[in-house]
Amino acid sequence: MNIQTTKVSTTMVVTVAGRLDAVTAPDYERRFTALIAEGEKRFIVDFEKLDYISSAGLRALLATAKRVKGISGEIALANIGGTVKEVFDISGFGSIFSMYESVDSALIAVNK
C-alpha cells in the first residue's frame, strides 16, 4: 500500500493506493495518527488507486474516522468505485461515511 498526502488549503487529501488489508491497515492507522498529531483536522481519503479492501481496511477507516471526529475534525471519502465500492455495499459500510464522486466535490463539502 502506498499513501500520499497533498494539502489543499486547510484540507489534507490522503491518496491510498494498492491494498488496504490485514497487513497494511495498521500502517494506514499509523499514518493518520501522525497527521492528526501534526495538527491536521480536515481529511479527504481518495480511493481512486485502491484495488482491494477487506474488513481489516474498513475497521482502519472507521477507527481513524472516530479519531478525527474526536478532535472535531472532518473526514470524507472520494472516488470509491469498482471492487472497493462493492465491499462497502455488501458490508453496509457505505452508510457510515460521507462519500463523493471526486476529490473536488469532497473538498467543497468538507470546507463548507
Next chain:
Amino acid sequence: MIKIEHLSKKFGDLVVLKDVTIEIKAGEVISIIGPSGTGKSTFLRCINLLDQPTGGAIHIDGVNILDPKVDVPKIRQKMNMVFQSFNLYSHLSVMENLTLGPVKLLGLSSREAERKSLDLLKLVGLAEKANSYPDELSGGQKQRVAIARCMAMEPRIILFDEPTSALDPTMVSEVLSVIRRLAKDGMTMAIVTHEMAFARDVSNRVLYMDEGYIYEEGTPEQIFEHPQKDKTKAFINRVRSFNYRIATPDYDLYAMNAEIETFCEKQILPVKTRGNLVLVVEEMLQMYNSLLGTAPLDLIVSYSEKKEVLEVVFEIEGVAVNVFDQNMFPDEFGLSIVKSLTESIDYQREGNKNSLSLLLKKMAS
C-alpha cells in the same frame, strides 16, 4: 546410490518430516508430489544438507553423510540442485555462472571449463546467451542456465525443487523438455513438482508425500491411475485443487494470496472470482486467528470445471468448533462480506477434525 533411513526434520516444535525411508538407485527419476507444506522441499534440502536433518541417516554410495567425520563438501559435489528461484549470480555472465564451480572446485582450466560449458549451453539451447547476464534472460532461460550450471559440476544426481513453479505457463515446457532429455540420458534425478502430467511421463517412481512421510509410492501408473490410500486418491482425483497449510498466526498473507492467484489463473477463473476468493479467505482467516497457534489450519481450494463451482475448505484439528456458528468475526463487516460472497457454508466434524466448507457464488467475468 542414495539410501535414506528414518529421516526426520523439525523446525523448533514444528515437525516437517517424521520418518522418511527411501532408496534412490542410479539412473532413476523420482518425482515427489503432494500438497504444499508437506515437507517435499525440506526433504530435498535435507538430502543436500541445505537443511540439517534432525534424525536418521543419509547414505550416498555407502557413506553416511550425517556422520561428523565425513568430508561433506566432497560428497555434496556428487549432487547438485536446481531451485525454484534459479539462484543465478546476477553479477556474472551466463558463461561465468557455469565456469565458476568447475574452475574453483573441480580444478579445471578456464579454457576447458568454457569449452564444456558451451557444450552444456548448446544442450539446453542457449549457446548464443553465453555472454548475456541473468537479468537479460527470461525465467525459462534462467532456469535452463541453472540446469546447465548444475551439469557443469558433473553431478551424479540432480535435485529439482519445483523447477517450473516460478515460471509463467508459456515457459514451463522449455524447462521440462530439458529435464526430459536429462532423464533420457540416464541422469539420476529427484524432482519436486506440481506438474502432474510431466511427473507421470518422465518418472520411474512417484512419491506422494503427506503427514511427514512418504504417504504412498509407486510407478506413475500405480499412483496416478490406481492410488490406494485415501489422501493420495483425494490429491490425484482433485488435482484441480490447491492446498495451503497455515501453521502460525504469523503466516504470510501475500505469499498465500500469490498461490491462490496462481491456482485461479491455471483454472482460468475470472478476475472478479479470484478477487472474491482472496477476500473470503482473508475474512475467514481473521475468524481462525485465535486458533492458529493451537494446530495447523489447512486451506483447500478446489474448482470443478464441470459444475463451475469454487469451494474453499478450512480444516483444523482440535476441540469441536464451528467458527461461523460461534461468530468469531471481530465485527459484522467480515461476516457480511463472507455471507454475501458465498452460496453455502457447511460445517462437519470427522474424528478430531473440524471442517468448514464454503461454496463461492458464481460471478460473471
